[in-house]
Amino acid sequence: MSSTTLSPQQLGALLDILVHHETYSEVKTFKHPEAIENYGYPFDTCTKKRKGGESRRSLSPLLQLLFTRLVLPIPALRDLPSEFWAVKFRSIMKRFGEADLSDSYDKGTLGSRKRLASAASVIHESVTRGLLSGVPNRKLPDLYGTYDLHTAEDLSRAWDDVIQHLVYGNLLDELFDHLTQTPNLEDHSPAVNAAVDYAIIYVATFLHHLFVLSAEGPYLLKLIDNVHSLIPYTVIGQTLRLGNAGTMINAMIRLFLAKVSVGAISNWLGLTQNASDGMNLMQRIISLVLEWDAGDFRKAVDNIRRRKEGPSEAHLDTIDEYLQASRQEHEATRELSQSDSMSIIITILETRDKGSTKSLTDTQHTQCLEYYSAQLAIRDREKITQALCRETPDLTTTIIREGVSVFEPMIRAIHKNVDIRKHINSVESFLSDLIKTSKPKKREDGKAQNGTVPPSVEDYVALLNRNRQLAYDYLHEFAKGCPELRTMWLEWAKNSLQFFRQPPENSSSPKVQSRCSFGTKEMDKSLQTLFDELPKDEQSSVKAAIDAHAKYLSTLEDMSWARVQRIIDGVDNQEKETSGNMTGPGVYITRWHCLLDETIVTPNTPRGPPRKGKDVKGVKALGKTEAIAKSESWDSKAISEQEEQTHPDAPDVSIVVDALAPQFKNLVADISRKGLPLK
Template identity: 40%
Template sequence: MLTSNHDQNLSHPTLAAGPDSAAAVNVDTTLTMDPAPLTKSQLHALFNILTHAETYSEIEAFKHPDAVHHYGYPFAPPPAGGSDDGKTPDADVTSPLLQTLLVKLVLPIPGIRDLPPDFWNVRVQGILAKLAEEDLSESYDKGAIGTRKTLATGASALIEMFARGCLGGYPKDEAVNHMNGNGNGEKKGKSLEDSWEEFIQGLVHGELIDELQQWLTRTEDLEGYSELVEAAADYAIINLASLLHHVFAVTPEGQYVLKLFQNSHRLIPYGMIRQTLKLGNAATMLNSLVKLLLTKLSLASLSNWAGLTSKVDEGMNLLQRIISGVMYWDSSEFKKTTDKIEKSKAAPSSKHLKALKKHAQGSKEKRLQVREYSIKNSRSIVMSILDNTNPELSATLTETQHHECRQYYAAHLSMRDRDVIVNTLCKQTPDLLTQAIRDVVAVYEPMIRDVHNNIDLAQHLDATKAFIEDLLAVSSSKKASGEGGNGPTYMLPTVEEYVELLHRHKGSVYRWLHHVCSKCPEVRDMVVEWALGVAKAFQSEGSPGTREGVPLRQRVEGLFAALPKDQQDAIRPILEQHSEYLDSVHNISKSRVQTIFDNAESSTCSGPGMYLSSWQSLLNESLISPDFKGNPRKGRDVIGRITPGKPSSTGETTWDGDVDIAEAMKEIELEETLRPDGKVVVDALGSQFHDLLREVAKGVASDACKEKASNGH
């Protein structure tokens, strides 16, 4: 029963005793009153911290086979769980956030929604499980941030943004009116980011998806629809340019990734593919293209086809030869590193090198055991390996020799990784990769026929090739004019160069969208239907995180409220600091977008995008093997190093692993110093948040299974 403050005061014995007891009352009520609820900014910060930690935790877990086997729908649960058909939601899923995004955003995509269950629970699951079982190397062992770590953390930073929008809902802003009555958005006086927010409001809560597809049916001038769409396109281009710049120019692995991309591009037979696409009959074209890319020509494939042999390695098709060719080229570069060290006069003894090589090629269990020993004793991975082999070897090692040993071990790990990738994707029996591609071609065949009959695909292939070649040219480091220093000076591309690149080729994308919308109405309508479904998933009421009418953010706030008061008091200041950090990074990003847009002649070393600081924080916190003296290290301590044998920012092979990216990293590092440590928050609520997401994922997977069953799949 509620009572008025006046009634409560009269009934309180201390107040009735007189005014002298007022101080005692204040102390008593302060001690007994409930903690204040979280403010809007604090709740936003809490949700940001938890999704940041959860997303990367789930991605990192894929290096363990259990994470693959317990992923849940659409993968098959382990047989011991009772069901192995991939149709029953697993209550103990290990990746609920990723599973929810996959089921809500990816599986409904036209074509993908029609893939057979075996595509997921045999092909994809089999490939991922095989890679996890083979124990690909860690950045910890190599003493530098590797390519997979760089790409995994970058993917995590992007995925967590989609996760917050999808699970938490994108609130409707009633003040936003993306149209002013005649289809022209008001751009005057607005920043690009304000226009982007208004554009997203129109996509998620308005009718902008339908309006844009109607416009694209009539013309390829997408930006001519309204000033708002033009501003949104500029904003998207600047942010995409920032991402490309960060991948290829800022990260130490950028030039190495570029080299892989370049070698893959050279091996793709564009001429043969173009001639195939020019064939008039769609069925003949598709059949020829599949044969070109996927047919295996060997005696083993013929004997298997004839039934004379079974499960014999059939060799590789063209696609697999491209993959293996790139990987083997890569391995040859690392082999040069090991050969150079073995021939060096300052190299360690053959016993040292033999022990490291044997360990790199040894069992997974042994590598895990030595890694745990290294972490526990704060001893470098090289010393730990030698300790395990023969303690006398580590006792006689000098610091210079230790440096050589680390490079030698890292190079052997890199060669082993590439052998594992080739064996898994190109030599595995049964050939899961080829089967998966055939599954995809089969479900997309009707759409491919429709598009081929109405659109000149060769024209768009030429446009794609031109963009890739332009991207490679822009991304390659260039020797600067003038002399000085200890050697040649190289210039990395700026964000503005990538902005210009995307502006040069955006017309090709708009033209493709126009052709599909105007000439392939069935394909267009399926894509629009999917896009509307995605928009609904980002609405607060349609968000998968909203279960039984209760939004996920509200339940997260409930988790915080259930904590003891002392834990709440410890967490609140961190949430305040994190909220200030988010505001600061947001303002920096907003300013950079506007600066690049207003001044195309500027040369920006670090582009906009709040995800960049999130990405960098994950890299900085990555555990790295201690140095020779046993000093513990993290990613921030080796941010300018790459694995020996990889090309540096100069485009040349680096033997000692040093890369100078100080200028490019300066602004991002400044942002990173502002980020407060959220470990206390994750320790207190991370496990409960994971359980909450499991409930969400279970409901989403159950709904998807029911819908698939009702549609007759």
């Protein structure tokens, strides 16, 4: 037994460290096809039993915990046959793993996939911590008390009060009933009104980080704009005019999923088997957007090849040859580059011809890095298009068809009782507003370079406030017009929230226990046991790292509150033409940046140590820079650097991860597999 008992704050910090590490570790494994093979239920072709009748452990236990507890029970999704997940969805995920998509290390920048995957990871870890430890069970507060909408403290208190009532009270039933009567959600109570304002500030902060602080923001916005311009909203609206729901659904499926090609006709006639069917409208939209995108990178490649003082044809041809190499060779080259402190370009060239780099100047080396990055971007888009649009059998179309099939009864009920056309127009309107809001703004106060400034967090708060009623109107019409569906979704939501409850102290019912989180007390006990099992000489250093992390989390929480207050003040004073805040609240935002900062990136010089993600966070990949007009962009690097100056440095907790991460993974795997069905 250890002489050191960790405090609740230390145990909370320890859980945060381990969940943060494990979540992103699992996300990263999906670069390989083996990840989906070892996921376990529901992607097993058969769920294998272990001793005691339990299913085998997943190698992605946190992802499995979230998926099986909250996603699989979603109405309609729960009706999908087991082969949908175990065969079709698993196969398309395996295709992406086999595609060997590029790594941030090789590209020398933090790409869109890296940023989005790390963002999804920190959101996922926040939810998963709730599934593991639960929401504290306190006395239910009064939702009809006084909340000052102009103070961060009251908005935060309102959010906590609403969460308490959602998990342990009857607030969910009340909200569903309230939306049946009126489309004004905030009218329910002062606490709900304040909690909505609080949530909007956090969502606005996320959008601001995604589209403004991220160097990839203008590029992501361009992709959204391209897709938005290709969606046939008018044709969709006309199709929705059809009174018969079955006819409408069939017409919509034909519009997006029907294929008319020689291969499709010959397959249908039985003259061929598995001939290429061509692409339907949905796949054409995907392929067109990715092809337009790849076109910008091809221009960048051609520009480098045409430079008189650029790299030789032999150097560029060697890079092109390496692009076609196997995954094993790519991984070996990457490891050699890191271990020998050479750039990825020097490593590629020297592994094929030791003397080929002698004539390579520093400028040519930089151009080779840009050339390689652009070629990787082209290859990625071709691989994604191949996996989604050109592979046989066409799993993308099959998955969409089966998804529509299980949702068809729901679609029929909504089509009968809700004017869907109005809400499709609302989606179109919101996306247009989002694109417009995310463009630079003209200012005449003399503070902005070239008369423009990037959008602020307050601009995104205003965007969400302008459009919140669109969501309320749909929820009201849905709740009022579709009582059976309302009951179905209410039941799912209530069952989901039960997973965030802490188990009753005196309950011995297996059903009650299985519907609750693992619980703070149980999790604290398990973490303490893991800590106790460490060697005595290792416990003190692990504890020191935990203490540093607990202090770090406390600092981030205080900083988040202060930023909420600044946003509130900025929204209140928005009419005064202030420049607005470039930073927003959220501990998860800082943890997101930590993941990006820790990313290893190839050196930008021929020889030298690898760089970190924080060194290239404001750097756009060649091709993306040329694709975006200067009038539609801004210096995200300068904004990001200014924003990060206010962040405390995260402590090094690698000793905690090294000591306890494997044991924690086994603990979560045991929790996750409880209650899984056996076949």
